[in-house]
Structures are given as C-alpha cells and as structure tokens.
Amino acid sequence: MTHQAPKGTRDFFPPDLAVLRHIETAWRDASIDAGFDEIEGPTFEHLDLYTVKSGEGIVNDLFSFKRSGGDVDYALRPEFTPTLARMAAAKGRSLPLPTKWFGIPGHFRAERPQRGRLREFKQWNVDLLGIDNPSADSEVIATAIQALATLGLTHKDVVVRISHRDVVTKMLLNSGIPKDKLQVALTLLDKREKMSAEVFEEKTKEHGFETKSFTQFDCDVSIEHEELTSLQEELVAWGIQEWCTFDFNIVRGIAYYTGIVFEIHERSGAERAIAGGGRYDNLIEMFGGPSVPAVGFGMGDVVLSLVLKDKGLLKDGAHYMPTPDVFVVSACDEGDEVLSSTIAMLRENGLHARRSYKTTRNVGKLLTEAAKTQAAFAVILGKELEQNMFAVKDMKSGEQVDIPIDHLLSHLTS
C-alpha cells in the first residue's frame, strides 16, 4: 500500500459506518425526544477561539494551520463548546431562553492515539442555555441516560458521577490546603484514581498536603449545599437517581466549568470516561454575548463503542445495514430484457430494490446472492415470463408463488 490513513483516523467501511450510525441514531433520537434542536458549526475555527479560553498550551494538542500565504491561524475544532458559545453569543439578545441545542460534530485532537482516544472522532454535545437551576442539569443528564439506555446499557453498567466545583474547593480549603495550592490539590485529586495508594501518599507529602484532605471524599459525605440538595430532588423527579451518585473525586480539567460537573463511567471503572460535562455559566458572556447560564455535556463515540462492545451490546456491523425489500434475478434472456425496467419500477415506488449483476443462469447461485443481502423477497425473471408471470419467493418462509407481472408491486407491498 502506497498510502495509509493518517495516524489516529479511521476508515468506515459500510458495516463500520452502520455501527456508528446506530449509535448516532440513539443520540439523535434521545435529543429530539427531549426537545433539543440540532446544530452544526464550522469544522475549523480561528485558533484564538481556543487559546483565549485555554491558554497557549493547548496549541500542542490541536491541529492548527495557516492557509498558504495567509497569516491567519486556524485550528480544526477539538471540542464543540467554544463554537456553541460563540454561536449563542452571536445571537445576542435575540437568543430565545431557554435554548436547547445538540449536535454530533466531528472533532480533531493532535494526541497520541491509545485505547479510547483517537485523533478524529464524533462527539455528541447536548447543551441547555438559559436556566440556572439544577432542573436543567438533571434534564441534560437524563437525556444522556436515555440514549445509553436505548443502546442497551442499564444503571448496573454505568454510573453518572456528579460533583461540584465549589463544594470540592470548600472541602479542600477547610481541610487545611492553602489557597495558593488549591489548583495543585485539585489536579492531584483528579488523578488520584490512576495511581496506587503508596504513590499517592508520596505525592501528597511532596506538596506538603495531608492524605486525609483527599480521603475525606471517599466516605458518604452529607454536604449542606443548596444546589446539590435541589439537584438530588430533581434526579429523583426525573427517575434517574439509580444511575447517579455524588462523587467529589470528580474535578474535570477544564477551566470554564463553574458549578456542577459530572462524568459518566462504566461502573467497574473499565475504559475512560464515557461522557463529561457540567455548568459553564460565564462562557457565553466571555465570548461577547449576554450573561446566560448554561449546562451541557459531550459524549464521544470511541469510548462508548468500547463499552458497548465490552458488554456485548454491539452486533456485527452487517446487522445494522439496510436490507433490500426485494432482490431481482434473471434466469434467462427474456429476463435480462425486463430486468432494468422491473428494478426501475420498484424503486420508483419506494422499494429498496437490488439486482444481481451475474450472468449465470444458476438459480441456486443467484438465490445465494439474494439471501446474502437479507432481502425480504427474491423475484426470479425466468420461464414464467412466457405466462407473463414472475416467480416471487419469500426469503424468510421459503414460500414461492407465481405472480402476474402487473401484480408484482401490490404483492410485495401487501
């Protein structure tokens, strides 16, 4: 092979794409049923859309470029939230509130591929703008759960781990972490699960922290926090409390989150996070729009596919591919003459009609081909033509009848 696909990208052959569409359909249906409207934005943006929010360091993690001879920096979008905030800001005061948007855009990140992380992927984004109370947080979480449930997952398979930036911050400060070391402590907390207890001990000592500053998050903490109390009630109201748990080990790296944050994980801790999100009440204003509270999440196709595969919830790609209503074969010269017009007639009437391109008269071989496509019916153009009939075989039952040419359509659609 002289050409390879770029590192970290995927070729989607028909069965592969059928699997992706299966997932996207669950995402889209859940969004639409929950009253979200689909949006899309540019695949690339001005580089500074990302650097103003995340700092110059992010440049290493994304694909950026200038046009030949140009001096404007662009970047392939690594996430959708900045685009969404920009779009919301662009509407200014005409943005209806609440606004409920979702999208399934492609994203690009210049990272080293590994399990669950590729350089190009699809990510479902659901955002609810304009509602500042936890009923909005609950609604977007419920929408995520709806899609996961459609794909066959249950609350025994996955868990929504919910945290709150303010609560975590307060707990760390109360336990004696100095204010100027708060960020370090947050980062350490975020990474705690990935290291052994011993390594974690060492790290905490290195920074002069006490281990119990962090282990306080392990036991069931009853936090007096108005938002979380109210969120708890909402989760019950939405009937999703079994899927959710409060877990203050969840920090999330990004800076723009302002309150509730959450991640969805496989319950045993397999794979990376399936989804992550939270509240970003200042972001739209930061992009020059009105001050609009917002909450949303992103769910990528890569980790989700792995989890579904782990659980045996993804069938072979062929299973998700469209199957023809009818497969037409010709077994004689007279059949060849009417093959095209027969196919054309069926398609004009809205049927998914395929044909064999083989020249063989071997009906057995032709039916093998028909069976392989999972067609509902096979139509054989053969000696029955002498009586102006087609042989029509129901591929499921195996029953075969001769049908007058004029009655073919009504027979197939009845």
Place this chain on the structure above:
RNA sequence: GCGAUCGUAGCUCAGUCGGUAGAGCACCGGGUUGUGAUCCUGGAUGUCGCGGGUUCAAGUCCCGUCGGUCGCCCCA
C-alpha cells in the same frame, strides 16, 4: 513529546541455523441440474509496511522511518 510491543496473501497465521515464501479459511469467475445447495472447472495478488546497512545471500541480523496496539504526559 516519551516508552513498550507488533507489522508476511482479503483474513488468521507458519516460515527452523540468514539460502529469493507457504498453509488454512475466505473470496471471485465460468459451466451443469430451475431454488438459498451439490458437483465440475478456473483465478490469483505478496515491492515480507517503507528506506538504508551488514552479508556471496536478509522475511530472518542492525539502524532509521511510517503505521497498529498499549501505557506515560495531557485529557476539552
């Protein structure tokens, strides 16, 4: 950016001590008997990921590189 590991036919892989490459499974064409099949017959493609080096000789050894997989960093 760093590290480990792998790369031989469409797929799964074999290939010994360095001696110019194989198996199985798929797949496909044609033919016969009108029915998802049987039978007959035919079909191959390999720049052994790529490039260099050592050698009389490299799939095999060495170096580099590209790609896959899995970690680290980062994780929106």
